Amino acid sequence: xxxxxxWTVRSALxxxxxxxxIGALMLTQKGAPVDPNVLRLLPLHIExxxxxxxxxxxxxxxxxxxxxxxxxxxxxDVRLGWAAFALINFGVGCAGAxxxxxxxxxxxxxxxxxxxxxxxxxxxxxxxxxxxxGT
Amino acid sequence: xPRLTRYFIKTALIYLAAAMLLGLLLALRTTIDFPPELLxxxxxxxxxxxxxxxxxxxxxxxxxxLPKYSREKPRGHEPLGWAAYILINIGLSLRVIGEPLNxxxxxxGVGWLLVVSALLQLSGGWAFIAAVWPRVKER
Numbered sequence: 001x002x003x004x005x006x007w008t009v010r011s012a013l014x015x016x017x018x019x020x021x022i023g024a025l026m027l028t029q030k031g032a033p034v035d036p037n038v039l040r041l042l043p044l045h046i047e048x049x050x051x052x053x054x055x056x057x058x059x060x061x062x063x064x065x066x067x068x069x070x071x072x073x074x075x076x077d078v079r080l081g082w083a084a085f086a087l088i089n090f091g092v093g094c095a096g097a098x099x100x101x102x103x104x105x106x107x108x109x110x111x112x113x114x115x116x117x118x119x120x121x122x123x124x125x126x127x128x129x130x131x132x133x134g135t
Numbered sequence: 136x137p138r139l140t141r142y143f144i145k146t147a148l149i150y151l152a153a154a155m156l157l158g159l160l161l162a163l164r165t166t167i168d169f170p171p172e173l174l175x176x177x178x179x180x181x182x183x184x185x186x187x188x189x190x191x192x193x194x195x196x197x198x199x200x201l202p203k204y205s206r207e208k209p210r211g212h213e214p215l216g217w218a219a220y221i222l223i224n225i226g227l228s229l230r231v232i233g234e235p236l237n238x239x240x241x242x243x244g245v246g247w248l249l250v251v252s253a254l255l256q257l258s259g260g261w262a263f264i265a266a267v268w269p270r271v272k273e274r
Contacts (some may be wrong), residue, residue, distance in 0.1 A: 016190075
């Protein structure tokens with residue numbers, strides 16, 4: 001497993017843990033109401049689990065298992081992968097926390113734009129590696 | 136394929152079928168009179184799909200495919216993986232029962248089912264993270 005994959009998969013696991021923790025708080029609030037504000041965490045819950053966990057995990061595993069090149073750099077342009085890693089986490093933080101905290105819409109848009117850029121970087125990194133083995 | 140992976144994936148397939156069936160029933164609510172408990176199942180539908188199906192399928196695949204922990208213990212802390220499987224499935228089942236009842240008949244006092252469900256799923260999620268974390272490593 002490459003260092004980029006280790007960081008991306010571990011970050012995805014942390015998003016899973018955070019997403020599950022927030023989900024548990026909200027479910028507890030439904031069963032034993034304490035503070036209705038807890039339910040405002042829903043957008044952050046969705047952001048963490050949909051983009052932070054599922055999407056980021058897919059990216060991390062793809063960095064690892066897609067076919068490598070026969071010459072260096074064998075994993076392609078890893079800088080694009082690191083950019084995708086940074087951007088997806090920045091985007092999840094801005095868009096998720098922004099919606100939760102009623103931040104200005106520009107913060108949420110910034111987060112969404114970072115998520116789009118992350119996907120573009122990931123696709124640019126992965127595209128040449130989607131190839132017949134040994135080529 | 137390890138036994139735990141087979142359990143995760145086969146259980147995920149059952150949840151997938153249940154989620155799709157429930158989605159069909161929810162789509163029919165405009166044409167057929169269903170009991171209110173069934174109509175309160177929308178959040179359960181999403182979680183059957185995302186936790187029961189998607190997360191468990193991923194958990195099963197990760198437990199199988201991640202780099203081996205060591206020659207002696209290739210799958211790492213396997214009991215933690217089994218704990219995750221059991222906790223998540225009991226927790227999700229309690230939610231399936233408790234959420235529609237709590238939404239439609241709160242006088243029954245079944246809110247505790249949701250609290251227990253939340254704790255079980257939370258523990259299951261973190262147990263899985265603890266189980267696979269040491270296997271996410273550079274060669």
